[in-house]
Amino acid sequence: xxxxxxxxxxEVLGITSEASEDEIRSAWREAxxxxxxxxxxDGEKFKRAQWAFxxxxxxxxxxxxxxxxxxxxxxxxxxxxxxxxYDGEPGERIMVEVMVEHATAVFGGTTRATRWRLTHxxxxxxxxxxxxxxxGDGRIGGYHTSIITIPPRTVxxxxxxxxxEGDAGRRRRNESGxxxxxxxxxxxxxxxxxxxxxxxxxxxxxxxxxxTTIDMxxxxxxxxxxxxxxxxxxxxxxxxxxxxxxxLRLNGRGRPREDSGRGxxxxxxxxxxxxxxxxxEAAALATLRRERRMRAPKKPW
Numbered sequence: 001x002x003x004x005x006x007x008x009x010x011e012v013l014g015i016t017s018e019a020s021e022d023e024i025r026s027a028w029r030e031a032x033x034x035x036x037x038x039x040x041x042d043g044e045k046f047k048r049a050q051w052a053f054x055x056x057x058x059x060x061x062x063x064x065x066x067x068x069x070x071x072x073x074x075x076x077x078x079x080x081x082x083x084x085x086y087d088g089e090p091g092e093r094i095m096v097e098v099m100v101e102h103a104t105a106v107f108g109g110t111t112r113a114t115r116w117r118l119t120h121x122x123x124x125x126x127x128x129x130x131x132x133x134x135x136g137d138g139r140i141g142g143y144h145t146s147i148i149t150i151p152p153r154t155v156x157x158x159x160x161x162x163x164x165e166g167d168a169g170r171r172r173r174n175e176s177g178x179x180x181x182x183x184x185x186x187x188x189x190x191x192x193x194x195x196x197x198x199x200x201x202x203x204x205x206x207x208x209x210x211x212t213t214i215d216m217x218x219x220x221x222x223x224x225x226x227x228x229x230x231x232x233x234x235x236x237x238x239x240x241x242x243x244x245x246x247x248l249r250l251n252g253r254g255r256p257r258e259d260s261g262r263g264x265x266x267x268x269x270x271x272x273x274x275x276x277x278x279x280x281e282a283a284a285l286a287t288l289r290r291e292r293r294m295r296a297p298k299k300p301w
Contacts, residue, residue: 009052025164028053032162033149040152053163084125088138088184091118091169095190100150102198103230106255108152113191117144118167126183128171138183139168148191152256156195165189201230206255206263213270214238229253229265236267244271 010017013027031049035041096113104111118141120126121134128138146165169184202209212227222240226233227250234250242248246269254263277285 007048007052009055012048012052013056024053024056028164029147029149029162033151050163084120084127084182086120086126086169086182086185088126088169088171088181090184091167091187093187093190094166095192097192097194098148099194099196100154101196102201104150105154105156105193105195106152106230108154109150111148111150112145113148113189114143114145115189116141119144120168120183126168128179128183136171136179138171138179146189150193153258154193154195156193156197158193160191160193162189162191198230200228203255204266206257207266208254208263209266209268211268211270212236213272214242215272216274218242219244219269219271227265227267234265238269242269242271244269 010019013024013031015023015027019027028049031053032046035043035046035049094115094117096115098111098113100109100111103109118139121128121131121138121140123133124131124138126138128134128136130136131138134140146162148160148162150160164186166187166189168186171179171183172181174180200210208230210227210229212225214223214225217223218225218238219242220240222242223238225236225238227236229250234253236248236250238248248267248269250265250267252262253265256262
């Protein structure tokens with residue numbers, strides 16, 4: 001027996017027993033987004049919400065494992081409430097891949113996954129018997145799009161599991177091929193996340209590392225520039241006398257940490273030396289060089 005056997009799965013998800021399948025899935029996604037441990041949520045609440053969703057979509061709630069669905073007759077003019085027990089074979093797992101931006105993987109966000117999917121027939125509600133739309137199978141196929149929540153700190157190759165977003169299960173059949181059950185509960189959707197990495201960012205633990213180039217005047221005198229991070233551009237103060245290859249640090253502009261806060265953005269400085277100078281610029285620099293040498297202490301040799 002489940003450790004949550006005494007709970008009402010509808011109350012766990014904050015919905016009523018009359019909720020539609022879309023409302024059930026929406027409540028599950030919201031609970032997963034809020035309570036997923038990878039997003040800093042409560043792992044126990046996440047497990048409880050997952051249990052509630054599995055119980056509801058499998059039809060194993062109340063009244064002998066049945067829940068209400070709505071039958072849509074072919075004439076589309078009237079609806080009739082009927083009770084369907086999804087007691088067939090469980091649905092197949094669907095596996096897809098989605099590509100997300102580097103910033104979405106690091107900070108979290110949403111994306112969409114579209115795939116061909118078998119769903120319970122809207123005409124017979126999955127019963128299948130004598131249904132012309134699904135030819136008695138209880139299922140129909142079509143393209144389906146789901147909104148996928150990407151938790152923070154997702155890395156390339158991570159798999160996100162969405163229960164009840166796979167194929168609808170098939171009817172059980174006897175040796176003669178006659179259907180002996182309704183369609184089965186939905187399987188799960190597994191989403192493998194591929195990350196389109198930003199070319200200007202290198203991850204070093206929770207820190208980001210990038211590079212920027214300044215001219216020799218800012219390197220000598222100091223100045224201000226802007227640096228492109230993963231989630232925006234930031235002002236960077238250049239101290240006078242900064243050296244090529246020196247690293248400057250912007251606190252709190254890196255990767256979100258597991259506990260709280262963020263790592264840093266480390267900026268490696270490159271100095272651009274002009275290859276051609278105008279006559280006035282060359283003369284000014286030559287004058288500055290003579291003055292600097294005159295101020296420099298004489299060498300003992």
